Amino acid sequence: MNEATAEEEIDVALIGAGIMSTTLGAFLKELQPHLKLEILEQLPGEAQESSGAWNNAGTGHAANCELNYTPMGADGSIDIARALEVNVEFDMSLQFWSYLVKKGAIPSPNEFIQPVPHMSFVIGEDNQAFLKKRHAAMSSHHCYHGQEYSEDHAKIAEWTPLIMEGRDPHQKVAATRTLNGTLSLIHI
Numbered sequence: 001m002n003e004a005t006a007e008e009e010i011d012v013a014l015i016g017a018g019i020m021s022t023t024l025g026a027f028l029k030e031l032q033p034h035l036k037l038e039i040l041e042q043l044p045g046e047a048q049e050s051s052g053a054w055n056n057a058g059t060g061h062a063a064n065c066e067l068n069y070t071p072m073g074a075d076g077s078i079d080i081a082r083a084l085e086v087n088v089e090f091d092m093s094l095q096f097w098s099y100l101v102k103k104g105a106i107p108s109p110n111e112f113i114q115p116v117p118h119m120s121f122v123i124g125e126d127n128q129a130f131l132k133k134r135h136a137a138m139s140s141h142h143c144y145h146g147q148e149y150s151e152d153h154a155k156i157a158e159w160t161p162l163i164m165e166g167r168d169p170h171q172k173v174a175a176t177r178t179l180n181g182t183l184s185l186i187h188i
């Protein structure tokens, strides 16, 4: 970020130096390298608000585990349309970052994105039934191919030992696990 002066002419002003402005700036530079961009940030540095790694949950948002994206309709069916939309959007981000890695613009991708399994965990019979149906709907689509489902305490304990430690062995629980989830650590 440069200090803009009143005399300088710019083509595009991007307000805020979070992930959105920097991604848009990178797109614009790819498509029209001659553009003069200015990123204006009110804080002393970049990515200090929502994009800062300590201020968000950090999952690469592919809608693997967020139950709110797959509501159950009045007829009991699970609608995965919103999850698919989010999944495809995140896949495009992955493609864009892969391109930037190939170009050398992201020299150490492992410093900013890591593979991390994404899990959903529920308690109770109704929630178990919901998760089971959700898993059936999602795993039959190629975007969620390979997503695992279990109601077995021992299996879920393998996936998440701390969540299962000391739990009533008769409690109805269920979990899904998606191995190809990601964790983003954004330090722009």
Ligand SMILES: Cc1cc2nc3c(=O)[nH]c(=O)nc-3n(C[C@H](O)[C@H](O)[C@H](O)COP(=O)(O)OP(=O)(O)OC[C@H]3O[C@@H](n4cnc5c(N)ncnc54)[C@H](O)[C@@H]3O)c2cc1C
Binding pocket: 015, 016, 017, 018, 019, 020, 021, 040, 041, 042, 043, 046, 047, 048, 049, 050, 051, 052, 055, 056, 057, 058, 059, 060, 061
């Ligand atoms: C608690 C929480 C958990 C989240 N978890 C996830 C997650 O697990 N996975 C996921 O994918 N996403 C998650 N998100 C969402 C993700 O963090 C945001 O969508 C993303 O960081 C937004 O980027 P941004 O660039 O729009 O905003 P920001 O990173 O907030 O950037 C906006 C910037 O604009 C600056 N600014 C604002 N107004 C002005 C102004 N007038 N002049 C100059 N500068 C200005 C701000 O200082 C800031 O630096 C989470 C968000 C939150 C808050």
